Amino acid sequence: MFTGIIEEKGKIREVKLSGVSGTIKIAASKVLEGTKLGDSIAVNGVCLTVTQMDDAGFSADVMAETLRRSSLGSLSKGDYVNLERAMAADGRFGGHIVSGHIDGMGTISKVKNEGNATWIYISTSKNILDLIVEKGSIAIDGISLTVAKVSDVDFAVSVIPHTASETTLLDKKIDDCVNLENDIIGKYVQKFFSCGGNENSAQEKRDRKILEFLNL
Template sequence: MFTGLVEGRGTVHLLEKNGSAIDLTLAIPEWITNDAHLGDSVAINGCCLTVVEIEVGFLKFQAGAETLAKTNLGLLSPDDQVNLERPLAANGRLGGHFVQGHVDGVGTIKSIDRDGEWITMWFDVPEALALQMVAKGSVTIDGISLTIVESQPASFSIALIPHTLGVTTLGQKQVGSVVNIETDILGKYVQKLIPITSDGFNERR
């Protein structure tokens, strides 16, 4: 379980094909590697992966075919930066929202509107994901817990403060960039319990 509060950034050091999977080695801040153990979970751009090898300053992970199909990890290149978060400690503060690290799919940055130091971003997403979003609700973008400003049938917007732009990879993104999306788990359960018909109304109306 994660919160979507990014702890730091790592840098892609090495990408190696391994059949339909990839081995991903990241250069990681030492304060994370010093506390890492084999088998630990780490959210990389919001995708929960397992530590399979540890070296000083580096952690190695493996991403399978399903992960590559649902996330942007397969689009990474050496020297790209990624957002990092370790799992929530039992005595930790839940400052974001409940994030599983199970990416639902990807979205594409549609527009970037600047207002001084602030930025409003619009994202295009599959309608199935947009259906699980509401204005003022939570969404995870590349592992970052954010609040939805507007929600439309196949897109949504967020407002980014300078701090978020400075400590995460969103400040480096451009129009057309692909990002990982995880919708709020609460919205998924509500949708499961109250199915929506093709005309957009609740079946139990």
Template sequence: MFTGIVEEIGTVRDTVRNRLVVEARGVLDGTRMGDSISVNGVCLTVASLENHGFTVNVMPETLRRTNLGELRYGDQVNLERALLLGGRLGGHLVLGHVDGTGEVMSVVSEEDARIVRVGAPDRLMRYIVDKGFIAVDGVSLTIADLDDVSFAVSLVTYTMGSTTFGGRRTGDIVNLEVDILAKYVERLKGREEQRLTPEFLGEYGFKGAVDVG
């Protein structure tokens, strides 16, 4: 589990088949083989460690669902080590299980901030609410605005300088992970509604006509 507070920007050094080699320094501190590291918001297991980086294996499903399959030599990625029990939760709870990708629709400067609008599929927009959380390429961000097909986030100077957002442009593909709490609420709501149906009551022994209105 992660917080969405990026610790370091890493640089891709190899992308052979399902292997990703990332040059990094800060996130290597205390990291061992088998530990989890978030790479652009994707939770990956460290397969090997080098003096100036680490290697992870990326499954085909992950390559299809995220933007990791588009990475090339020299590309930059957001890195974060797994949250330590008792550590500060500066962002929000991020699992590192990317739900899908979105496309940067616009990048607009507004005084000291930068407003980035991202188009997202319907199946993810249903979980996005005004002033709620979302992880974009592993960065914990607050929704500043949204419509039926997209949402906007406001980036301060620090975020632009300490993450890959400083180089994001229109048309770029970004990883999205919606707030897990929204999924739990939907799941629980669905079960509550199910309890009110005749089929559900019949399944649990209540036979005959049942008025649930």
């Protein structure tokens, strides 16, 4: 589990893709502290398992599902990525619950400045927008952010200078893709109501059969 509070920006050392899978090597320093083989690191919001390490960084395998769901397949040597180690049990929970399992991608449609903040508008699919609420949370390339606006076609976040300097978000340009992870609580609530409707329907059928059996 992650919090969406980025610890450092890493630099892509190498990307090797063969067919629908591959390996990614990332230069990093802070996220290596206390990390061992098999640990998880979120790379632009994607939970990856550390398979190799050296003093300059780490490597991770990337599977087909990861490439389908995220923008990792478009990374090139020299690109910067947001990095976060899995949350320690005794750590501060500064962001929100982030699993590192990407729901899909969005496209930056507009960027505008307002005082010391920068508004970023992101267009995405309906199934992702349906789980976004104003003042709720969303992870964009692994960054925990508060939704400032949401419409039928896009949503917007307001980025403060600290977030801008510590992450890669403002390095993005119009039409660039970003990884999106909806708030896990919203997904469970949607699932609950979806299942609840089916359960109620089944319960009603059982109740009718019981009444018929009792001739009531």
